[in-house]
Amino acid sequence: MNLSLxxxxxxxxxxxxxxxxxxxWIGLTVFGSAQAQDMSFDLNxxxxxxxxxxxxxxxxxxxxxxxxxxxxxxxxSASGGDILSELTAEGGKEETTADExxxxxxxxxxxxxxxQRMYVLRTGRFELAPAYSQTFNDQYVSHPALAAGxxxxxxxxxxxxxxxxxxxxxxxDSDLNxxxxxxxxxxxxxxxxxxxxxxxxxxVPIYGKFEMFNDSxxxxxxxLVGGVGVLRTRPVPVIDPAVRTFDFGWRVAFNxxxxxxxxxxxxxxxxxxxxxxxxxxxxxxxxVALGKNREDETTWIDSNxxxxxxxxxxxxxxxxxxxxxxxxxxx
Amino acid sequence: xxxxxxxxxxxxxxASLLATLGITQATRAQEVQVEGPLAGAPAVIGLRIYRQxxxxxQLHATMTLEDEFSRAILPGGQLMFHPTDWLGIGVWGGFAxxxxxSALTDxxxxxxQTNSVNVLSLPNRQNFTKQIGRIKWxxxxxxxxxxxxxxxxxxxxxxxxxxxxxxxxxxFAGVEERQDxxxxxxxxxxxxxDLAAQIECFEPTQGLRSSRVAIAPTFGAGLSxxxxxxxxxxxxxxxxxxxxxTSGTDEAGDPRGDFPDSQVNSGDHLSHFNxxxxxGFAFYLPTTPKISSVDSD
Numbered sequence: 001m002n003l004s005l006x007x008x009x010x011x012x013x014x015x016x017x018x019x020x021x022x023x024x025w026i027g028l029t030v031f032g033s034a035q036a037q038d039m040s041f042d043l044n045x046x047x048x049x050x051x052x053x054x055x056x057x058x059x060x061x062x063x064x065x066x067x068x069x070x071x072x073x074x075x076x077s078a079s080g081g082d083i084l085s086e087l088t089a090e091g092g093k094e095e096t097t098a099d100e101x102x103x104x105x106x107x108x109x110x111x112x113x114x115x116q117r118m119y120v121l122r123t124g125r126f127e128l129a130p131a132y133s134q135t136f137n138d139q140y141v142s143h144p145a146l147a148a149g150x151x152x153x154x155x156x157x158x159x160x161x162x163x164x165x166x167x168x169x170x171x172x173d174s175d176l177n178x179x180x181x182x183x184x185x186x187x188x189x190x191x192x193x194x195x196x197x198x199x200x201x202x203x204v205p206i207y208g209k210f211e212m213f214n215d216s217x218x219x220x221x222x223x224l225v226g227g228v229g230v231l232r233t234r235p236v237p238v239i240d241p242a243v244r245t246f247d248f249g250w251r252v253a254f255n256x257x258x259x260x261x262x263x264x265x266x267x268x269x270x271x272x273x274x275x276x277x278x279x280x281x282x283x284x285x286x287x288v289a290l291g292k293n294r295e296d297e298t299t300w301i302d303s304n305x306x307x308x309x310x311x312x313x314x315x316x317x318x319x320x321x322x323x324x325x326x327x328x329x330x331x
Numbered sequence: 332x333x334x335x336x337x338x339x340x341x342x343x344x345x346a347s348l349l350a351t352l353g354i355t356q357a358t359r360a361q362e363v364q365v366e367g368p369l370a371g372a373p374a375v376i377g378l379r380i381y382r383q384x385x386x387x388x389q390l391h392a393t394m395t396l397e398d399e400f401s402r403a404i405l406p407g408g409q410l411m412f413h414p415t416d417w418l419g420i421g422v423w424g425g426f427a428x429x430x431x432x433s434a435l436t437d438x439x440x441x442x443x444q445t446n447s448v449n450v451l452s453l454p455n456r457q458n459f460t461k462q463i464g465r466i467k468w469x470x471x472x473x474x475x476x477x478x479x480x481x482x483x484x485x486x487x488x489x490x491x492x493x494x495x496x497x498x499x500x501x502x503f504a505g506v507e508e509r510q511d512x513x514x515x516x517x518x519x520x521x522x523x524x525d526l527a528a529q530i531e532c533f534e535p536t537q538g539l540r541s542s543r544v545a546i547a548p549t550f551g552a553g554l555s556x557x558x559x560x561x562x563x564x565x566x567x568x569x570x571x572x573x574x575x576x577t578s579g580t581d582e583a584g585d586p587r588g589d590f591p592d593s594q595v596n597s598g599d600h601l602s603h604f605n606x607x608x609x610x611g612f613a614f615y616l617p618t619t620p621k622i623s624s625v626d627s628d
Contacts, residue, residue, distance in 0.1 A: 176399055182452075183449050183453060183457075183578065183582065184443040184444065184450060184580075185444035185445070188442055206484065206485050207483065207492065208481055209482060209483075211479070211480055212478055213478070213483055324436065
């Protein structure tokens with residue numbers, strides 16, 4: 001049977017091509033597999049100890065790997081011009097070189113990091129912070145409050161959130177207010193708070209550790225907090241209480257503060273904070289209009305607003321959600 | 332059982348479990364520190380022992396807080412010896428370099444009103460600054476306890492050794508108050524014909540001052556930031572609660588309760604917390620601290 005020209009051509013040229021392909025395949029298979037052994041990034045290989053005869057030769061002898069290396073070198077040199085043998089022999093020349101470049105990892109039971117991982121990672125977690133707050137600098141009226149904050153940590157050092165404080169029903173008049181009125185016949189215009197609601201940014205510039213009696217270690221951090229919000233306040237009638245009454249009104253308030261947070265667990269902390277809420281307060285008018293104007297509500301409030309610093313100390317605890325987190329390592 | 336009650340009990344149970352879990356986790360976290368290859372090792376090795384067997388000579392400035400009528404600025408010093416790294420014994424003190432009157436004092440001096448009822452408390456509003464109480468000096472032998480030692484990182488660039496301490500001792504405060512106005516003097520002045528005569532009688536008593544030493548417990552806490560092996564910056568809060576008459580007015584003494592008794596005396600010494608903030612720089616001698624060994628506990 002005569003083959004077509006095409007077939008002849010094919011088979012004619014194809015035989016050479018086929019032989020070349022086979023040779024190439026053999027070469028790639030053998031040579032490539034040797035390379036594959038060296039270039040493998042198999043996780044199991046990285047974590048398991050290699051066989052003793054494949055260990056890199058030690059700097060100074062005595063170990064099994066060194067013997068293998070010596071044998072490899074001996075066989076490599078003995079085989080001389082047989083390149084394929086050299087390539088495929090155990091601990092062959094190429095493999096020895098690769099071994100020397102890539103130190104073998106030894107199996108270890110535990111890994112000890114020279115620098116310990118951060119105890120807590122905050123990124124992507126929510127933080128709920130109930131607290132008790134107390135005004136620090138108002139000597140006439142105390143403004144205790146029950147507070148709650150909620151933060152979301154955008155990064156490990158930056159969070160955005162909000163806090164809410166409830167004051168009404170908790171405030172008390174101080175003794176100083178009473179004694180001043182009695183001894184000097186002066187009335188101090190005071191105000192009453194109802195609630196506060198603020199949006200905040202929190203930044204952690206300081207991170208630290210404390211050890212106790214060289215036995216245990218705990219982590220802490222210090223943070224800066226600031227933002228804007230509203231307070232709902234009203235004057236307490238002291239100048240003309242027989243006639244004047246006031247309703248709560250909204251005041252825009254800016255806040256800035258510092259805090260300290262101690263980590264009890266990876267999701268629970270206790271904290272203390274000092275924050276100043278600045279706002280323009282409306283106080284009772286110290287002057288009383290006479291006649292019918294006395295009952296005019298527009299005369300009850302001082303026309304000038306007073307810049308007020310409500311410095312507040314808060315103590316509470318925070319909970320991070322989710323409770324757990326995962327460390328990510330560079331690839 | 333109502334739904335609300337059931338809901339509350341459920342959340343309380345969950346909260347209790349979470350709290351227990353937290354405690355358990357804390358325990359487990361501490362166990363991690365003492366298991367494994369580091370088991371039995373101290374928390375820190377090669378620790379700079381800043382305090383043990385060193386003298387601490389500190390210069391500081393103190394400012395009183397939440398003052399009603401007058402704030403005291405007290406520069407001073409502290410000398411302390413530390414037999415161990417966690418214990419110190421010494422003495423703290425300061426003299427009032429200045430007293431800053433508060434805005435309330437200015438308001439009373441400008442707008443205070445006098446009538447036949449409060450003529451003893453405020454004979455003349457313009458002399459009110461002469462009758463208010465002031466702190467002149469303070470001193471306290473005390474013991475310092477340093478339970479926490481560590482370091483902090485600022486912006487992940489600057490690292491500073493720190494320690495946290497608490498202290499307690501006996502405080503002595505030199506105070507200057509309005510001199511006592513006895514019942515005899517008060518009755519004599521109140522017996523005058525009119526208010527103007529009463530004011531004229533009581534007015535000289537505003538400027539008469541007397542000094543005494545108040546003894547009270549003192550306590551507080553502080554933070555030391557070690558800038559060098561021999562130098563630290565200290566931030567300290569202190570309280571020295573005692574009774575004194577800050578306003579120079581007649582506030583109490585009546586047997587029926589906290590009512591004026593027409594006298595200015597020890598009965599008008601009202602309780603005050605007297606807390607203050609101190610910023611100081613401490614020098615340690617000898618200048619080189621010891622370093623704990625690898626095998627030390």
